[in-house]
Structures are given as C-alpha cells and as structure tokens.
Amino acid sequence: MEKVVLKYALINAVQHGGKANPKAVIGKILGENPELRPKARELVPLVNDIVEKVNSMSKEEQETKLREIYPEFFEVKEKKEEKKHELPPLPKAEKGKVITRFAPNPDGAFHLGNARAAVLSYEYAKRYGGKFILRFDDTDPKVKRPEPIFYEWIIEDLEWLGLKPDEIHHASDRLEIYYRYAEELLKMGKAYVCTCSSEQFRKRRDEGKPCPHRDLPPEVQLEEWRKMLDGTYKEGEAVVRIKTDLNHPNPAVREWPALRIIDNPDHPRAGDKYRVWPLYNFASAIDDHELGVTHIFRGQEHAENETRQRYIYRYFGWEYPVAIQHGRLSIEGVILSKSKTRRGIQEGKYLGWDDPRLGTIRALRRRGILPEAIRELIISVGIKKSDATISWDNLAAINRKLIDPIANRYFFVADPIPMEIKGFNEEFMAKVPLHPDHPERGYRELKFIPEKPVYISKDDLELLKKSEYIRLKDLFNVKILEVSEKKVTAEFDSIEYEKAREHRWHMIHWVPEGKLCEVLIPEGDELVLREGLLESDANVKVDEIVQFERFGFVRIDAVEEEKVRAIFAHK
C-alpha cells in the first residue's frame, strides 16, 4: 500500500511544482482504487506521512524516483479529447416514438427566446426518429389576438431555421374537441360552470373555500354549459373550472379556469363561429394527449401549468408527457418582448418586426446570422432551468466561424476622404482575391489612375496621423505628407509588400472610386447609419453575406441602381 501511496504522492508533486497536497492524493488514490475505500481511515495518516517525505525532496529527486517506480507516467500524458456540445439523452425516450411539439401563439414574430423550445423539440424528435408537430395555440382572440401574417411567418421562420414540422395543427380548428372533453369532465363531476365574479371567486379561492356552483350535480352543470354555448351567458358571466384540491398550497393552481366566453371573437380563422374558447391550460392539456405528444419543451414560466394540467390527465387516466422546462434565453441588450416590439413599431422607432436591432428570427436573418448559428447556440445553451443571457460576442463567434469561409471580401470605405498621391505616374491595377483562402473564386480589380485621388476612411485618420508610412492594401506603400479631415496628401514610396511588412507599416483599405453604400449598424437601441463607397467592381447580390475588409461582416440588404444597402452583422 505504501508503494501505491508513494506513486500518487509523487505524481501529484510532479504535477504541482514539487508540492503534493495530501487531500488531493487521497482523493486520487480512492478514486482510482475503489477497493481501498473501506480502509480510508488508515490511509490518511500514511498519506500525510509520505506526502511530507515527498515534499521534502527536491523536484529532481521526485522525478527520478517516480521514473523509477512508475515510468508509465511519462509516456502517456496528453490525449485530451474534445467533446462537442451535445444535448443529453432524453428521459423515457424510445427510438421512433418521440413526439414533440412547438406551440406558439401567432400574435407576434418568432424570436430567439421562442426558438429555444422549437430547436430542442425538433432536435430531439430528429435524434430519436420521431415526429415534430407545430401547433398554433391561437385560442385567445382578445388579449393576445393572433394575426394572419404571423401564422405564415412562423412557418417560414421555422423552415428557415431548418425545423420543418411534420404536422401542423391549429387549436382554433379544434374547438369541438375541447367541447367534447369539457362536457365529459362536467359529466364526471370533475369540472363545473362557475358564475362568480372574478373578485368573489378569488376571495373564496384564497380562503380555500368552494364556490357555490362547485357541487351542483352534473345535470345542472350541463344545463349551465348549454347556456354558455347558446349565448344566454355573456362574456365574463360564466366560466368552466376544473376541480382541484381546494387546499393546494399554491392558491394559483386551485380551481383553474378551462373555458371562457368571448362575445364577438372575430377570430382570424374561426370568425364568430364559436363564442366559448378554451384557455391555454385546457387546450394544451387536451391537445398534447390527443396528438400523442411524448415530450414537452417549454419555458420555466409554465412549470406551474404542469401541476394544473395534471389534474385533467389524472381524471381521464392519461399519462402525462415528459415535460422539460428551460429558462429564458435572451441576448445582451436585445428586446424580445412581443408587446414592446409592437409598441416600438407603432411608434415608428423600429422599422418593422425585422428591424436589425430586434431579436426576432427575421431580424437575425436580416443581419446575416445563419440558421445553423442559432441552432448551435441553442444546443450549446442546452436544457437548463436557469435563464441564459447570451452575449453578442458569443453568437457572433459562432456565426463568424460559419460565414468566414463563404463570405467574399470587398473594400468599403466609410466616410471617405480623398487621398492625393504624388510620384506615381502610371495606371496600376490592383488584383485582389475575393477570398484570401480561396483564390479559385476569382479576383476583383481596383484601378489606380495618376492625378486622381483614392478614397480612404475617416476611421483611419488617427492611424495616418501617427504613422509616417502606410500601405494601401494590395496597392503600394506611401509616405504621408499631410493629414486633415478634408484631404490627405501622400507620396509614393514603394510597391513591395515585403517592405511594408518589414517596417511593420499599417495597412489600410482604399477605393479609387465606388458606388454609394450605406451600412446599418445596430448598436443597442440605436441604428447607426454609415455611408461610404463600395468598390465599384463589387458584384454583390441581395441576401449575400460578405466581409467589408477591416470593417466587418455584413449582409447585403438591397442593391439599387446607384446604391447598395448592407446590414452589419459583426466584426
């Protein structure tokens, strides 16, 4: 045993600068030799002893000794396998039998926060060879009123993200189904029609007392239910409640409401055909069962709803799906809230649901974020109950890796300033690859003409003030003579790139002439507009993601006759 202890003590000492830590040594020994665990108590003094001896040796002695008793230590080493971000296995998941669903209310655009549930649902369904269902939970024609356009957008955005649903359902098509189950529950005495005012009801509920309608017989309940359906009761006058435990510790789950009346719903799909509408918990509970959903992914805010919905599952003897709640996902400083977004659009602050400052999927797409980047981000964030606020850097880093190889390079000069160059009297064609790592993609050409200025960016002015020489990238080296906000004067120095490198001269981009280009840069709540010149040879197309060298990656948003508009993605 002493030998074993000595070995680990030496290893520990060698690994940690000559000083072994007895606790770590014991841990290591017991970790790798579980059969010694019962003897832990005897081991401690022994280890302390040996560690003390080891620590009094010099580093060289330790190493020599270790080499002598355990030479393998020096052979193995390294081999650090990188494990990819991967989702953990799903509980109770059987191959081919996993059915997940994404159930948005089409009352606003799909955003990154919603995407978390969608991506997880899709990824797991795919992983287990199951089915992914899109269900529009559009049962509130009043407060969170669905709008036709969002039904389309959600499908579009989902497909853009690569999450094509296997089935699409609309809760608003399924009212008859909810009615049937509601009647069933009324007959079973598990639900009742409550005509209390909400204040009255809340008071009783908080005291744990039943409402007077609760224990009326099923015949009466069905009679009342008719009156809800046929219009005898008006909006706000009656509601179907699910019986629960009146003393449930959380008053919020007691006797929760299942269906209510909306007088003139004017629902975008169902019109005025129905006046009794289910609430979220009722519709969702019924649908998840009816559609055979096995695994539910949803936000933490729904944790309590599971408790509510389980009552129905218990009454019908159904098995509740595996429900996984995740925390909220947001991006640093980006507004995701539908109501705030809507308000901002109405006030004219945002350009629309795809304003690049927003966190909607459409906005991210418009900025040049790739769907894979969003998926990767969400998968790396994983299933966690705590909220996650991702930084832009993080998303940008993932996205950059994806777009760097595909984005062609161009020179864009923001806030151009003319630079007059003396001392070079021939035309000179700069030939620059579209992508430095992929010359096979071709070249772009920038022609220098004597007597005509080239344009450089105001952003580089500081650099020019500090340097005596500078290289115009892919052209030649110049000596700076005069610098002002209006004009820069320079003198040709040399052509060779090597000279610039040798002297570590800074390199800036430039443009002999160009087309007008504006770049929209989202900066927090501001949308900064930068205007400048894009090299005239740039054959960019709408939707293309390119890199403006030394400026950043952008997505081309519009190409007009005389002007290109781009949206800034990230550095």
Next chain:
RNA sequence: GCCCCGGUGGUGUAGCCCGGUCAAACAUGCGGGCCUUUCGAGCCCGCGCCCCGGGUUCAAAUCCCGGCCGGGGCACCA
C-alpha cells in the same frame, strides 16, 4: 404576501442525480506572441469561477439545513 425554479471565470455551458481520477473542463472574452497583403481566419502562451454560513464525511462544486441574490407564477393571457 403565497407558491415554483435557479445561482460554476466577464459571458455561456460541462460536472451535481450516483461525494474521491476536479489542484474544476470547453467555448467566448481579455492580454501577449507567431503566422498572414484585413483590425478577418489560423496556431501558441497567459488571465480568470464552484453565492455565503453551518452540518454530515477520512473526503463536498456534488448530500443536508439556514441565509442572500436572481428569475417565474398567483389573469375569464400564452
């Protein structure tokens, strides 16, 4: 007020269920270097974390209790 969740470097995640191989991993960020006709990419080095306090144990990021902090729910919203 009542009821649920959570808390690991600046940020995000892994580890926690089942205590030891965690002197805590990965990515991003930041600092430095190499390479490179971009301040891009790539490569190398460095920085930086278990919310606090008790308890259990030979041993706690991990289990238990208390506190603090954060998020969410308490709608005839989803």
